Amino acid sequence: MRLHLLALLAKEPAHGYELKQDLEQTFGSAYPSPNIGQIYVTLGRLEKDGLVRAVDVEQSNRPNKKVYYLTAKGRDVLHLWVDEPTEGPRVRDEFFMKLVLAPMTGIADRMVLINRQRRHYLSLMKDLNELLDRTSPDDKIAILLIEGAMLHLQADLDWLERCQEDLA
Amino acid sequence: MSDEAVLKAINLVKIYSGGAVPVPAVRGVDLQVDAGEFVAVMGPSGSGKSTLVHMLGGLDSRTSGEIWLDGKRADTLSESAWALLRRKKIGFVFQFFNLVANMTVADNVELPALLAGASPREARERREDLLGALNLGDRADASPAQLSGGEQQRVALARALANQPSVLLADEPTGNLDSRNTRDVLRLLGRVHKDGQTIVMVTHDARVAALADRVVSLLDGEIVDDGRIARPRRRTVGEVIDLR
Known part of the structure; x- marks a missing residue:
């Protein structure tokens, strides 16, 4: 979250609660609402x-509030983050490691693992369908986030099918 | 056997014997679909999904085994008797839409309802409802050639649902759709399913498959998994998937 907060502060100085609201407004209901404690720890x-x-x-009538602003060093770090290419697909998939390693130990059958995982992915997709249904079409950032998650899941399912063809 | 079974296959086998070597496409499938159930059929290409669904709808003959539709044995019927039964009880939608080219969109959708015995008024109301749900209300008087691929596919879905079939059989019904058109199709499928429509659908599209209550997985012509898909837990994207 460090860099997300830096990016928001590059726009304008803000206190912790404003940053929380800013994140919520930008990403909408699709993204988990950040914990205020976590934001203060990160700012610290x-x-x-x-x-x-x-x-x-x-x-007046309240304790002072701390308003945070970006330093020159902070701006440099932010630029570096924006300019560098972002990490690619999740190739070291946890399920794939299980699928390859578990049968060697004799504790699991690949077909069983794959079938269970497929149902799990589909139930995650059910969640996303449902989430898309109750997200306003005007909430473009949230919609794109959901569609991105759906495409990742589709790829995971297609990969699962390939694994079933060649390993099970 | 449950009294609620709309569709049932017992030890269903299909062997294509046209070539030099007989090719088994479906190898002993047992499947029961109850009223109101939505079953997604998944599996790699060549696993026998399409063949299975075509046999269930009587569009492809079985080599051996039994098919029961609404408690009636169907696989032993003559071709014309099958066709009659299909008209009344089955809606079919494919990846490629086969609309009648010299009829309007409205007539394409109303035809199956009329053939199944609906009055012209019932057929029209049903058509208006279905096309409206698919955002195609204003295309009723167009001819299929004037529509985009996505629009034609949605018309094909409306047509398949027009006779309020006992079961909707679908083979990759969103294969040609972009994500916005897919969303309309998803919404309609979700709605008719909620109203009690029984659906058996072959699909690679996980968004569509996730509407189903149950997923049947095929591999090399056999069912390797058949089970329910857990219901949603109402979470945020961040909790569903870690987008790093």
Whole structure:
């Protein structure tokens, strides 16, 4: 989450709760709502590393709030993140490791593993279908996130089928 | 045997013997589909999925085994008797849509209902409802050639549902659709299923398969898995998949 917060702070200085709201508004209902405690912990670490700095802003009848802003070093780190290519597909798939290794130990049958995994993927897809149904078509970021997850799942299922053809 | 079985196959076998060597496509399939169930049939190409569904609908002859439709044995019927039964009880939709070219969209969709004995008014109402649900209400007077591939596919689905069949058989019905058109098809399938439509569908599309209650997996002409798909738990994308 470090870099996501840096990106939001590059837009404008903000306090922790504003960042939480900003994330929620940008990604919509599709993305898990970030935990406020986690945001403050992350901001603390960013501050320690010199990527953000905080100023106390006085409030009437309330404790001061800390407003965070990006440092020059923080901006450099953010640029680096945006410019570098992003990690590709998840080739070290946990299920694939199980599928290859478990039968060698004699504790599992590949056909059983594959069939169970297929049903699991389909039930995840049911979740996504359902999520898409209750997401407003105007919420473009959330829709794209859901469609991305669906395409990943489709690829996982196609791969499962290939595994069944050649391994089971 | 449950009284609720709409469709039943017992030890169903199909061997293609046209070539030099006989090729077994379906090797002893037992399958029972109850009223209101939505069954997705999955498996690699060449696993016998399409052959199975074609046999269930009487479009391909079986080599041996039995097929029961609404409690009536169907595989021993003559070809014309099968055709009559199919008209009343089965809706079929394929990857390639076979619409009648010199009829309007509306007539294409109403025809199966009329053939199955519906009154013209019933057929029209059903057609309006189905085309509306697929966002094709304004294309009723068009001819199939004026439609895009995605639109033709949706018309084919509407046609298959027009006679309110005991069972809808489908073979890759979203094979040609982009994601927006697929969404309309998903919505309609979800709706008719909720209203009690029995569906057996061959598909590679996981979004479509995930609408089903149950998934049957074929490999080399045999069922290797047959079980229910768990119901959704209402989560966010982040909880479903870790998009790194």
